[in-house]
Amino acid sequence: MANVLDRAVGFTCRAVILLTGIALLAILTANVVARYVLESGGFRFAQELPERLFPWFIMAGVALAVQKGGHMAVESVLSRLNRQGARILLLVGHAIIIASYAVLGWEAMGVADIVSIEKSPVLGLSSSYSYYALALGCIAVILTTFALALRVAVIGPEAMPTPDPEETGI
DSSP, rough: OOHHHHHHHHHHHHHHHHHHHHHHHHHHHHHHHHHHHOTSSSOOOHHHHHHHHHHHHHHHHHHHHHTEEEEEEEOOTTGOOOOHHHHHHHHHHHHHHHHHHHHHHHHHHHHHHTTTTTTTTTTBTTHHHHHHHHHHHHHHHHHHHHHHHHHHHTOOOSSSOOOOOHHHHH
């Protein structure tokens, strides 16, 4: 079950990153070229669209970082516990993460509802899209954290992912 969740979340997040990354690159590059070619000084929509796409790009990356163990962690207590103690601490930590992201996602949906009447001046896009990205990103983190918790419960603390050294910048 954990592998199925990870594959589904990973595939979706990679697709979101690829699509939004290509769109951001294309829009921003076209706007730079247009500044020099067009008398208007660029595309008016090129300011608004990246603001709506970037949160999707970021939240997909957050969920992928959770899968790979790429978020910062303080493990001084964890390293001093025996295997069973480490398992319990990790499971409690995962439960806290799931609860926190559930609250954050719920609140993001509430804010999305409040700001849905705000529209961008050029494209007329609702301001709620960014908050939907946050809410869906929270769901992706919850699913990924749940998959990690399942592995820790069944296998033990050694099931926790360790990021590749080239991804940590160390």
